[in-house]
Amino acid sequence: MLVLVEQSLNGLQFGLLLFLLAAGLTLVFGIMDFVNLAHGSLYMMGAYFAATFVAWTGSFVIGVALALGATLLLGIALEYVALRHLYGRDHLDQVLATFGLILFFNDAVRLIWGPAGLALPLPAWLTVPVQIMPGVYYPAYRLAIIVTALAVAAMLYVVVMRTRIGMLIRAGASNREMIGALGINIKLLFTLVFGLGAALAGLAGLMQAPILTVQIGMGENILILAFVIIVIGGIGSIRGAFLAAIFVGMIDTLGRAFLPDLLRKVLSSAAASTAAPALSSMLIYLLMAIVLVVRPEGLFPAARR
Amino acid sequence: MNFPLDLRNVVVALVAAGLLLLPLYSALSGNIFILTLFTRIIIFALAAASLNLIMGYGGMMSFGHAAYLGIGGYAVGILAAEGIGSGFIQWPLALAVSALYALVIGALSLRTRGVYFIMITLAFAQMAYYVASGLSRYGGDDGLTIYKRSDFAGLINPGNRVQFYYLCLACLFGGIYLIWRIVNSRFGLVVQGVRSNEQRMQAIGFHANRYRLVCFVIAGTICGLAGALLANNTDFVSPAVMYWTRSGDLMVMVILGGMGSLFGPVIGAVVYLVLEEVLSQFTEYWALIMGPLLLLIVLFARGGIMGLLGRMSRG
Numbered sequence: 001m002l003v004l005v006e007q008s009l010n011g012l013q014f015g016l017l018l019f020l021l022a023a024g025l026t027l028v029f030g031i032m033d034f035v036n037l038a039h040g041s042l043y044m045m046g047a048y049f050a051a052t053f054v055a056w057t058g059s060f061v062i063g064v065a066l067a068l069g070a071t072l073l074l075g076i077a078l079e080y081v082a083l084r085h086l087y088g089r090d091h092l093d094q095v096l097a098t099f100g101l102i103l104f105f106n107d108a109v110r111l112i113w114g115p116a117g118l119a120l121p122l123p124a125w126l127t128v129p130v131q132i133m134p135g136v137y138y139p140a141y142r143l144a145i146i147v148t149a150l151a152v153a154a155m156l157y158v159v160v161m162r163t164r165i166g167m168l169i170r171a172g173a174s175n176r177e178m179i180g181a182l183g184i185n186i187k188l189l190f191t192l193v194f195g196l197g198a199a200l201a202g203l204a205g206l207m208q209a210p211i212l213t214v215q216i217g218m219g220e221n222i223l224i225l226a227f228v229i230i231v232i233g234g235i236g237s238i239r240g241a242f243l244a245a246i247f248v249g250m251i252d253t254l255g256r257a258f259l260p261d262l263l264r265k266v267l268s269s270a271a272a273s274t275a276a277p278a279l280s281s282m283l284i285y286l287l288m289a290i291v292l293v294v295r296p297e298g299l300f301p302a303a304r305r
Numbered sequence: 306m307n308f309p310l311d312l313r314n315v316v317v318a319l320v321a322a323g324l325l326l327l328p329l330y331s332a333l334s335g336n337i338f339i340l341t342l343f344t345r346i347i348i349f350a351l352a353a354a355s356l357n358l359i360m361g362y363g364g365m366m367s368f369g370h371a372a373y374l375g376i377g378g379y380a381v382g383i384l385a386a387e388g389i390g391s392g393f394i395q396w397p398l399a400l401a402v403s404a405l406y407a408l409v410i411g412a413l414s415l416r417t418r419g420v421y422f423i424m425i426t427l428a429f430a431q432m433a434y435y436v437a438s439g440l441s442r443y444g445g446d447d448g449l450t451i452y453k454r455s456d457f458a459g460l461i462n463p464g465n466r467v468q469f470y471y472l473c474l475a476c477l478f479g480g481i482y483l484i485w486r487i488v489n490s491r492f493g494l495v496v497q498g499v500r501s502n503e504q505r506m507q508a509i510g511f512h513a514n515r516y517r518l519v520c521f522v523i524a525g526t527i528c529g530l531a532g533a534l535l536a537n538n539t540d541f542v543s544p545a546v547m548y549w550t551r552s553g554d555l556m557v558m559v560i561l562g563g564m565g566s567l568f569g570p571v572i573g574a575v576v577y578l579v580l581e582e583v584l585s586q587f588t589e590y591w592a593l594i595m596g597p598l599l600l601l602i603v604l605f606a607r608g609g610i611m612g613l614l615g616r617m618s619r620g
Contacts, residue, residue: 091423093560103595220549279439285429288425296417
């Protein structure tokens with residue numbers, strides 16, 4: 001029972017983290033119709049920036065804030081220099097160009113920070129376990145991730161649903177040409193949205209960094225998960241991304257935690273311990289395949305074009 | 306194609322002649338490395354050509370094509386590990402399993418369109434990747450070493466570098482001939498018609514998805530052959546050949562060479578892999594140059610190298 005609570009919280013935490021990544025991706029995808037494979041690189045850059053700035057300043061909070069700003073600026077620069085020329089192009093062109101960016105970022109990181117991974121140490125006040133239920137302790141840092149991500153999700157909801165800029169974003173998602181014709185500076189809007197997405201990806205990366213190591217290619221696996229999420233949720237739908245992210249986070253974490261024991265009941269212990277991680281990784285893709293076969297546009301299709 | 310001095314034809318002829326004569330150069334100069342490099346290039350060219358059949362002619366943007374490389378490779382590797390060394394059993398089985406896999410995932414994936422199709426093919430390939438990682442009996446994550454190459458009863462010896470090179474080259478030319486015949490057949494014209502206007506083809510009575518599916522299966526089968534060749538070439542097969550970046554590499558080769566042109570993928574594979582080789586000798590950080598180069602190609606050279614050559618010959 002204790003394990004189940006703890007693992008469910010872990011699943012929730014991972015799901016929320018995935019949501020931060022997927023939210024940026026689905027905004028960029030939904031509004032600009034742009035497939036950005038390099039989103040995972042921004043996640044990686046967020047983690048590297050955080051590790052560097054925290055080491056420089058000696059303060060976790062200042063370092064993280066600086067890293068967020070740096071990822072935001074990097075995203076805006078990337079959009080301004082390269083990606084804005086790819087809007088309106090074939091999806092395939094976008095896939096190819098951003099695939100090239102992944103290659104570039106991986107080697108740039110290797111050149112600047114070296115091939116070995118970095119560590120992002122936590123300050124003492126985040127390492128203590130917190131009692132969440134009588135007798136149930138949970139790491140404060142993971143709790144902090146859950147709280148932060150929920151706060152960001154709520155903020156995102158308010159911005160997108162309740163503000164003028166959010167209205168423009170939603171209008172852009174349903175009809176780009178029309179809001180351009182109504183005199184909205186669509187280029188600026190796109191740049192802002194892309195920067196926002198980059199900052200969210202950077203936030204996800206730097207929050208994950210203390211749990212795993214900061215390393216090259218860390219964004220690639222999780223990028224594919226984020227794509228799976230926005231496809232399951234329906235491209236362009238933040239609500240769909242949120243629900244799908246929690247779902248995927250839960251399945252992934254619980255599968256990893258409990259499948260080995262379940263499999264051991266049917267298989268030999270050695271076979272179970274190799275088959276279980278593979279099977280739990282497959283579960284997510286299986287889920288996506290089923291969703292796409294049953295509902296080819298995802299669970300919550302954002303807008304009818 | 307009727308211009309006698311079309312640069313595209315000149316380049317294709319030069320590349321084909323170069324590939325044919327390469328073992329001669331390798332023997333004369335004593336440069337064995339170039340032979341192994343180009344064996345690999347030819348195998349990837351075959352895989353890219355098969356991807357081009359569905360991407361360029363069929364309009365199906367599969368982001369999971371590397372799965373067949375792994376499936377073909379594992380068919381050879383697993384049979385070899387179980388003591389069945391005959392290529393007459395290994396290779397047909399590799400093709401059959403690839404075709405079956407393509408049939409199943411094609412039937413499911415073709416219900417979706419556009420980005421959703423890109424993502425679902427990717428998802429299936431990732432599933433295949435994780436299945437291979439879970440095969441503890443056959444090496445799991447670490448991969449499977451193949452101790453003996455496919456045995457063709459003395460007819461041809463894949464262990465001999467030059468013979469194996471020509472075997473791969475024959476497969477490549479054979480594959481391209483097959484694709485050429487398909488593209489120009491009634492079947493191929495229907496597939497291309499579906500790419501440009503699906504509704505119209507449906508309206509005049511063609512069952513669009515059935516044609517698409519058959520095309521998808523043929524491409525998968527050809528790529529399965531490339532997988533069997535690759536496993537023989539490296540004497541090794543691992544889940545890494547199915548990883549999504551590998552599928553990305555194949556897409557890059559197709560687009561770089563020129564999507565929807567018969568020899569484009571071959572040119573693309575040669576340029577991409579030779580560039581990778583040259584740049585990595587020049588600097589450890591070859592991707593630092595390769596990445597932006599891809600971006601520039603997408604931005605400024607639409608239609609890839611073949612498109613560029615075509616524009617140059619038209620002046």
